[in-house]
Amino acid sequence: MKRYLFSISLQHLLFLSISLPITSPLEEKKKMVSVDEIHKAQRAEGPATILAIGTATPLNCLEQSTYPDYYFRVTNSEHMVELKDKFKRMCKIYHR
Numbered sequence: 001m002k003r004y005l006f007s008i009s010l011q012h013l014l015f016l017s018i019s020l021p022i023t024s025p026l027e028e029k030k031k032m033v034s035v036d037e038i039h040k041a042q043r044a045e046g047p048a049t050i051l052a053i054g055t056a057t058p059l060n061c062l063e064q065s066t067y068p069d070y071y072f073r074v075t076n077s078e079h080m081v082e083l084k085d086k087f088k089r090m091c092k093i094y095h096r
Contacts, residue, residue: 064091 068087072078
């Protein structure tokens with residue numbers, strides 16, 4: 001199985017989520033709450049919904065095994081042979 005590194009701009013991806021209802025500060029001061037109520041207030045009830053709108057194929061898509069060569073070429077660091085070899089080994093480990 002090949003893995004790819006993606007670069008997606010914020011223009012191509014938008015996340016929307018459901019917000020929880022907000023109570024007024026006066027209502028919060030009026031009642032004493034227990035630790036259990038605080039715990040329940042911090043958790044959402046029901047399923048969470050996330051809507052993602054984006055492109056199916058990002059503009060920049062590189063195979064993970066070729067990324068070290070690309071990175072060192074772009075950053076003009078091809079003279080760092082030992083570091084490049086180490087980076088290649090790391091990408092090979094995670095490429096399995």
